[in-house]
Amino acid sequence: MNTSFLYHAFGVCEQECSRVRYEDKSIIFEVQTRSEKLRCPCCKSRHFIRSGSTIRRFRGVPIGHKPVFLEMKVQRLECKDCHCIRQENIHFITGKRSYTNRLARLVVELSRLGTIKDVAHFLHLSWDTVKDIQKRYLQRHYGCPDLSELEYIGIDEFAVAKGHVYKTIVVNLLTGQVVYIGDGKGADSLDVFWKKLKKSDAVIKAVATDLSPAFVSAVMTNIPEATLVFDHFHVVKLMNDALDEIRRSVYREEKDLNKRKVFKGTRWLLLCNGKDIFDNQFKSRLDNALKLNEPLMKAYYLKESLKEIWTQVNKEQAIKELDAWIEQAYQAKIPKLTTFANTLKAHKWGVLAWYDYHISTGRLEGINNKIKTMKRQAYGYRDQRFFELKILAMHEKNYAFVG
Missing domain, CATH: 1.20.1320 (phosphoenolpyruvate carboxylase, domain 3)
Structure with missing residues (x-):
């Protein structure tokens, strides 16, 4: 089979297809790495001995409504230079995942248009697999917000569940980005944020908050040079x-x-x-x-x-x-x-x-309403980290995945 088809369809560029078969309503491509592309996974040397092989199956981008699998003969290599014995690197997957990177990108694109359940049904994947792909994408792009550019911030809390369960959020008032989420609504909920802020060397000019004694004391203790504005x-x-x-x-x-x-x-x-x-x-x-x-x-x-x-x-x-x-x-x-x-x-x-500073917590109130809507759409979240990542990505409209 033409190798350019494997590359453009599935992101496979170092392997060749020896056979295509139809099995259990699925299309299966039998692939293996070309000999000239084999390298030691540790030192990239070409001086190695093939020490057996195993068959692994990876989920690929579907063709129409037909699921596609890449069935690969993975070589076990014994390097003569560094003496390591490991399986060859597979460039079109990440770690030990059972699906290709191209499929993961497709899941991310479709997640902007529908729910996790819809994407899982369309691609014949499990709900947990789609959610895991979303979570890893959000963690990579939004898990560690940059605090170095902060100048004006707002602090507020929102209810997570019944029974007085709260979370505290810190928002960049210039961009509307949520830069921190802490558990609870006391002064201790911001302890981690102050540590990260100190490391970032950001200069906070003003903070907008309500009249909560906990927030007032936390701001005055940790950034006394900032102007505190009551909404x-x-x-x-x-x-x-x-x-x-x-x-x-x-x-x-x-x-x-x-x-x-x-x-x-x-x-x-x-x-x-x-x-x-x-x-x-x-x-x-x-x-x-x-x-x-x-x-x-x-x-x-x-x-x-x-x-x-x-x-x-x-x-x-x-x-x-x-x-x-x-x-x-x-x-x-x-x-x-x-x-x-x-x-x-x-x-x-x-x-x-x-x-002195015409700022308020109006942006935070709008974000709190979006969070409530997001919780209702998803009927709640079992994974609190996934919930927090979706909030951190909320300012990017295209990436606010539906639960």
């Missing part, structure tokens, strides 16, 4: 939680059934952006609820004015706006608002750091 989304979320608690307490304490009916079902109206309520019926219902309870009204308008902190012309104006807001929250004399005002005052420096 404004999480600050607003804390205010929304306080407003929702006030709404619940108002509903519980109200004895008038008619007033309780007005408060019931107003959670969405209170928490959404007031400028987005265009429906007159909804706006009237919100106004009625606010008129019936003064603490709820104060909390709602403070929630609306909180966003003004991030819309000022410069940092000096933002400081004045933040101080005025905290003072108004104290004057309202509502315990939940007082607690939130204390939290905001304690983290004032990190909130205002947004004016």
Whole structure:
């Protein structure tokens, strides 16, 4: 058979085909290495003695829907120069794999278009074989992200499973690449990342995170020269939680059934952006609820004015706006608002750091949503390392293999 066909079809260039047969609905090529291509696997010498042979079968790229196997007569060589006794090297496979490199590349290409199950069914391979090919490819290309170019990073956690099982991710905010995944959501989940960061000699200018004490202490301890920026989304979320608690307490304490009916079902109206309520019926219902309870009204308008902190012309104006807001929250004399005002005052420096570096954890929230979608598509992952590798490759859209 023409050797160029073996090369272009299966990536075989040093072997020759002596026979082709059809067996059990499969096409089998009987190949063996040409004599002039045989070399000692250790020193590449041509001075050797053939010391027996064995038959090995490798899975190749299918022809149509017919599975293809390369049945090779593998020589055992005894070198006269280095005296090693080993089987000849087989260039078209990796290690002791039972499939060719060309088939592995085909699996990688098809994995961009379908699930592991689809690819395995189409190529007549096992699910574990396709998954193993994907995992080795992802490990080789994305297993060790480069940290030397990092300047702006974001830190956040996401839930892996029920029962408070979390993982912490670190994202390059300029590229959207996940550069690290740690177990848990405490400060110790980032220990390995700090060690790798130190070895990479990267200079981190700013870090975006939520108000988690664990993340704050970890950043300030390991990279104190970096500016810590608290994400404004999480600050607003804390205010929304306080407003929702006030709404619940108002509903519980109200004895008038008619007033309780007005408060019931107003959670969405209170928490959404007031400028987005265009429906007159909804706006009237919100106004009625606010008129019936003064603490709820104060909390709602403070929630609306909180966003003004991030819309000022410069940092000096933002400081004045933040101080005025905290003072108004104290004057309202509502315990939940007082607690939130204390939290905001304690983290004032990190909130205002947004004016030094306009970064947030918005990219991380988007990545967390993609991770949730990926878990649902795969119905969960048994191999956590494979799961992490898919997350590390998520920024490359073409290589985000479906589970």
